[in-house]
Amino acid sequence: MRGVGPNAHIKREGWPEMKEVFIGRENLLRLIGRWAKDHRVYVPVTFDIMNHEETPDYQLVGDEIPEKLCLEGAALAHTPKSFLFYPREVVAKYPSSDSEAEVEAPPTILVGPRACDVRGIEKFDKVYWSTEHFTEEYDDPFVIEKRKNTYIVSLDCTAAKDSCFCTEVGGEPFPKGGFDVNLSPIEVGFILTVGSERGEKLMAGSDDLVSEVQPNHKEDRDRQRNSVIEAVKRQNAEYAVDVAYEKHELGEDQDAWAHVTQNCVACGACNRACPTCTCFILVDQRAKGGYERTRNWDTCLSIGYARTGGGGNSRPNLPSRLENRLRCKYEYSRDRYGLVTCTGCGRCIDVCMGLIDMREALKHVVTEKAKA
Amino acid sequence: MKNLYRPIESVIEDIKDETPNIKTYRFRPKEPVTFEAGQFVELTVPGVGEAPFTPSSNPNVTETMEITIMEVGSVTDALAKMKVGDTVGIRGPYGKGYDLKDFEGREILIMGGGVGLAPLRSLILALFDDIDKYKKISIRYGARTPADIVYKDLLPKWEQMKNTEVLQTIDEPHPDWKGTVGVVTVLLDDLPLVTTVDVESLPFDPKTAIACVCGPPIMLKFVNMGLLDKGWNPENIFHSMERNMSCGLGKCGHCMMGEYYICKDGPVMTAAQVAKFEDPF
Ligand SMILES: Cc1cc2nc3c(=O)[nH]c(=O)nc-3n(C[C@H](O)[C@H](O)[C@H](O)COP(=O)(O)OP(=O)(O)OC[C@H]3O[C@@H](n4cnc5c(N)ncnc54)[C@H](O)[C@@H]3O)c2cc1C
Ligand code: SF4
Ligand code: SF4
Ligand code: FES
Numbered sequence: 001m002r003g004v005g006p007n008a009h010i011k012r013e014g015w016p017e018m019k020e021v022f023i024g025r026e027n028l029l030r031l032i033g034r035w036a037k038d039h040r041v042y043v044p045v046t047f048d049i050m051n052h053e054e055t056p057d058y059q060l061v062g063d064e065i066p067e068k069l070c071l072e073g074a075a076l077a078h079t080p081k082s083f084l085f086y087p088r089e090v091v092a093k094y095p096s097s098d099s100e101a102e103v104e105a106p107p108t109i110l111v112g113p114r115a116c117d118v119r120g121i122e123k124f125d126k127v128y129w130s131t132e133h134f135t136e137e138y139d140d141p142f143v144i145e146k147r148k149n150t151y152i153v154s155l156d157c158t159a160a161k162d163s164c165f166c167t168e169v170g171g172e173p174f175p176k177g178g179f180d181v182n183l184s185p186i187e188v189g190f191i192l193t194v195g196s197e198r199g200e201k202l203m204a205g206s207d208d209l210v211s212e213v214q215p216n217h218k219e220d221r222d223r224q225r226n227s228v229i230e231a232v233k234r235q236n237a238e239y240a241v242d243v244a245y246e247k248h249e250l251g252e253d254q255d256a257w258a259h260v261t262q263n264c265v266a267c268g269a270c271n272r273a274c275p276t277c278t279c280f281i282l283v284d285q286r287a288k289g290g291y292e293r294t295r296n297w298d299t300c301l302s303i304g305y306a307r308t309g310g311g312g313n314s315r316p317n318l319p320s321r322l323e324n325r326l327r328c329k330y331e332y333s334r335d336r337y338g339l340v341t342c343t344g345c346g347r348c349i350d351v352c353m354g355l356i357d358m359r360e361a362l363k364h365v366v367t368e369k370a371k372a
Numbered sequence: 373m374k375n376l377y378r379p380i381e382s383v384i385e386d387i388k389d390e391t392p393n394i395k396t397y398r399f400r401p402k403e404p405v406t407f408e409a410g411q412f413v414e415l416t417v418p419g420v421g422e423a424p425f426t427p428s429s430n431p432n433v434t435e436t437m438e439i440t441i442m443e444v445g446s447v448t449d450a451l452a453k454m455k456v457g458d459t460v461g462i463r464g465p466y467g468k469g470y471d472l473k474d475f476e477g478r479e480i481l482i483m484g485g486g487v488g489l490a491p492l493r494s495l496i497l498a499l500f501d502d503i504d505k506y507k508k509i510s511i512r513y514g515a516r517t518p519a520d521i522v523y524k525d526l527l528p529k530w531e532q533m534k535n536t537e538v539l540q541t542i543d544e545p546h547p548d549w550k551g552t553v554g555v556v557t558v559l560l561d562d563l564p565l566v567t568t569v570d571v572e573s574l575p576f577d578p579k580t581a582i583a584c585v586c587g588p589p590i591m592l593k594f595v596n597m598g599l600l601d602k603g604w605n606p607e608n609i610f611h612s613m614e615r616n617m618s619c620g621l622g623k624c625g626h627c628m629m630g631e632y633y634i635c636k637d638g639p640v641m642t643a644a645q646v647a648k649f650e651d652p653f
Contacts, residue, residue, distance in 0.1 A: 091377040094418070094461060097402070101375035127623055134636075138621055141373035252650055279625035281618045282377065284421045291419045293377055298624070305626060306616050309423065309444040312589055314615065314629070328628070335631035 007125045011196060013177040019200075021210035022217055024189040029065050031209050035109050035202065036061045039151070042083070044112035046070045055350075058112060071185055074157045074164055074173070075114045075345050079275035080121055083110060084146045085128075085297075087272075091142055091282070092293040101141035108146075109202070111153040111183075115175040116166050116345035118154050120275025121147075122178065126337045127278045133337065142295070151202055154179040156225060160232045163346025165359055168236050169245045171344055173228040186220040239359035241366045246340055248330040248366065250323070256368035257319035260361035263354030264322055268299025270348035270356075276329065276341040300325055326361065376621055379416040379461020380405060385436060387456055390522040394487055395452065396428065396440040401462050406434050408469025409495040410610075410640050414620045415439065415447070416461030417454070423447040424466075424617040426491030426639070431469075431498050437462070440490035440522060466620040467639045470495060470584065470610065472502075479508040479576045483595055485556045485587025489513050489522055491612055492586050500533055509536045510575070514556025514591070518548045556591055560598045578603040584640075586612035589653040596643055596653070606643035611653070613638050613646075 023031065035041050042058040045066045056070040057077040091101075113121075126133060128143035157164075157173035166173055175182055180199035184191040191213055194200055203210075243249075271277040281298040284291055298305065301322065306315045315321045329342035342358070349357050382405075386398040405413065412426040423445075429438035443452045454460070480499065484492045492511075499509055511530060515521045521540070531538040539559050541552040552558060562575055583604060585595050592611050599609055615627035615634040622636035630649060632638065637645075646652035 092375060092379070094379050094416070095381050095459065096378060097381070099374055099378060101373050101378075103373075134622060137374065138376065138623075139373060140621075140623060141375060144373065278623070281624060281626070282422060284416065284419055286419045293379075295377070298618075298626075300625065308614050308616050309448065310442075310588075312614065324628075327630075328625075332628065332631045 007129055009196075010125070011177045012122065014195065015176040015182075015193060019194045020213050021192050021194075021203075022189060022213045023183075023192045023210045027209040028183070028190055028192075029069075031206055032061060032065055032111065034206065038107065040106055040108045042108070042110050042112070044070050044076050044155075056112075058110070071112075071155060071183065071190075072158045074159060074161045075116055075347065076112050077347075079273070079345070079347070080110055080113045080117050080150075080152065081124065081275055081278075083108060083150055084121070084124055085143050085278070085280075086295075088294055088296045089142060090292050091295045093287065093289075094291050094293070096290075101145075103141050103145040105145040105149040107149050107151075109151040109153055111155070113152055113154045113179070114157055114345070115154070115171055115173055116164075116343035117275050118152060118175045118178040119171060119343040120341075120345070121152070122339060123276040123278060123333065123337070123341045126339065151180045151198060152178070153181045153183065153202075156182070156184040156221070157228050158185050158224060160228055160235065161346055161350070162235065163349035163357075164232050164344065165236045165239070165346060166344035167229060167232045168239070168359075169340060169342050169344040172225070173232060174225050184221045184224070186217055186224060188217070188220075191217055191221055236359065239363050241363050242370070243366055245330070246334060248362075249369065250327050250330060250362075250365045251369040251372070252323070253365065253368050253372060254319060256365045257323040260356065260364050261319040261322045263356055264301065264318055264352075265354055266299075266301040266303070266318055266321070267353060268301050269351040269353065270325070271299040271301065272297055273347035273351045275343060275345055275347070276333075300328070322361075323365075326358070326365070330362075377463070377619075379414070379422070379463050382437075382460050382462045384454060384456055384458050384460065390440060390524075391520050393443045393452075394440060394490075394520075394522055396438055396490075396522075397451070398429075398436050398438045399460065399462060400436050404434060405437060405462055405464060407431055407437070407465035407494075409472065409498040410469040410491075410612075411465035411467050412491075412620070412635075412639055413437070413439075413462050413464030413466065414617075415451070416463075417447050417450045418459070418461065420450040421447050422461075422618070424620060424635070424639075426494065426612070428490040428493040429497070430501065431494055432501055440487065440493065442487040464620060466635055468637070470640060472498060475499070475582050476505045477507060479581040480506055480510065481576060481581060481583040482509065482511045483556065483559070483583060483585045483587070483591075484511075484513045485591040486515055486520065487522065488587030488591070488612070492584060493523065493526075495584060496530065500530075500536075503534050503536075506535065508576075509533070510539070511536065512539045512556070512559040514541045514543070514559065514587075516543045518542055518546055555594075556587065557594045557598050560595070560602070563598075563602045579605060581608065583609045584612075585610065589614060592653040593651075600643065604643075606647060609643035610640045611643065611646065613641050613653070615639075
């Protein structure tokens with residue numbers, strides 16, 4: 001499935017053949033400072049908001065690197081999608097005879113996406129920017145222009161959140177491709193991997209900040225990576241099922257779905273938090289000089305999502321909608337794009353006010369299906 | 373890059389009442405919007421929103437486009453209040469058209485229910501343009517009451533076309549109605565269940581005949597069951613699928629049915645494609 005279309009040049013895999021250098025923490029801060037001169041650079045920072053002080057999120061780098069910079073831990077609160085596909089964005093102003101799209105896409109560097117996020121971007125590439133499935137006239141300028149101008153500087157995870165399960169869905173807590181630059185935190189600094197030509201551009205002129213990677217650096221990284229892999233596997237042992245994730249057929253057992261949906265209130269938080277939820281709704285309204293059309297993130301859990309004119313609804317009840325969400329991740333995207341689009345980031349578990357754990361839900365429906 | 377969300381300004385040139393809540397509009401887009409029978413467009417009522425519609429006019433007429441629209445909600449109600457000379461927006465066409473080359477030499481059954489005859493009208497008109505290429509065109513149409521029948525003036529004319537028949541029914545008996553009564557599936561009663569009889573004497577050859585069906589979900593369901601029972605090839609039964617649509621571009625996700633985007637892989641789907649779904653309509 002891979003390797004065709006305008007984004008075919010993106011190396012989704014390639015590590016360990018990629019170029020690697022060592023960079024110390026102070027020099028990394030200098031490098032970020034250099035980038036910030038001609039890019040918007042976002043870095044992970046810990047915030048003290050109510051009880052969320054532990055979850056880092058992106059902050060724009062101003063004149064100084066934020067004091068609470070946090071390059072450790074696991075996935076941030078937001079996914080990279082917020083930067084490529086805004087929660088709400090004007091996509092057309094009318095009446096207008098101008099057929100060109102007006103897109104604002106300043107050069108941006110995201111420091112902080114994790115492996116699960118980098119995999120998530122692939123879904124966006126398939127849906128919005130891929131002639132494998134769509135011809136060129138279906139290219140979405142609003143996502144593509146931002147995608148082209150956004151550099152991904154990913155990070156290895158150094159610890160897992162309770163909700164992380166990347167290893168159970170074919171991933172690892174460190175990316176093997178799909179990034180421009182990757183940073184692996186080690187005892188004495190970072191191993192910096194250059195993953196693309198764009199990454200090379202980011203590193204041009206900064207030879208003074210890096211040095212050769214030493215064997216003990218790599219040993220340290222391997223140890224670090226293995227310990228996180230083990231931690232993720234350990235915490236997910238209780239959710240294990242006999243069926244390999246890429247072979248899931250979750251089925252239409254209404255009782256099983258009703259059981260897992262009991263505490264869902266259709267708030268849509270899971271959709272918003274997810275790195276691979278790509279859905280939206282277009283909304284028109286009056287604006288200065290005419291009208292404008294905005295594109296807004298949408299949630300497949302809402303009752304109106306599948307409602308048709310005259311009152312029909314192909315997913316009239318909540319269990320059928322949660323079923324759709326999970327089957328979209330595990331079956332439909334696989335069948336259409338060759339991608340299982342749950343990357344195991346755990347965010348939908350973190351944000352669910354009904355305390356629904358996707359892993360438990362999955363285990364329940366897979367087990368019930370096996371019984372049937 | 374081209375903006376695929378921009379509506380193309382289109383002037384309402386004519387409005388014709390079909391029934392108390394269905395009108396046929398003729399639009400003149402300021403930039404050409406051509407389509408194939410079976411494809412649809414997104415129609416914008418400025419400031420209110422968009423909704424998907426299949427044009428009902430002849431695809432071979434390219435300067436203007438007609439759409440027959442029932443009032444059912446926000447966009448369609450706002451449109452019904454507009455007047456000749458007002459401006460709306462159109463973008464498209466989207467989805468796949470019928471493969472008319474594949475229909476050549478065959479019997480074609482066209483089944484419409486209610487406003488569902490509207491999307492089929494563009495197909496009917498395209499077929500009429502090349503009528504000698506098709507063995508037979510059988511138009512079968514059901515409406516709730518005589519007042520709900522669309523194209524009242526056109527149906528008698530269609531009946532006069534070569535190799536064409538028009539059968540109609542209404543749901544309940546009505547003093548003004550002399551014809552068949554019963555839901556639209558009664559119009560399949562002349563198709564025998566068991567095809568032991570000589571194929572020549574059948575109204576359709578179930579192995580090769582084409583069926584194009586459009587109407588409310590419940591109708592699609594029963595027509596689908598009926599035709600399959602009568603031995604029709606599921607590859608030859610084409611259903612117009614109604615799904616919520618926002619983008620029409622295979623991106624917003626609203627129309628998804630399993631791995632299909634109805635706006636892109638449809639909106640016409642064969643009985644074979646939908647067979648794996650428990651309740652596809
Ligand atoms: C391919 C295709 C071709 C079609 N062709 C025709 C045709 O030729 N003629 C015709 O008459 N019809 C046609 N239809 C049906 C037509 O698209 C609908 O009747 C139309 O979308 C109704 O729009 P509305 O805004 O008037 O209705 P509404 O029901 O007001 O709104 C339209 C959509 O908005 C959503 N919505 C409404 N209220 C809410 C709410 N409170 N919360 C969340 N969501 C809400 C619903 O999901 C609904 O589907 C076609 C449909 C498709 C998919
Ligand atoms: S976050 Fe939880 S409650 Fe909210 S829609 Fe998702 S599953 Fe339902
Ligand atoms: S479904 Fe949940 S765990 Fe999977 S990628 Fe989306 S937010 Fe992460
Ligand atoms: S209508 Fe948006 S994906 Fe089909």
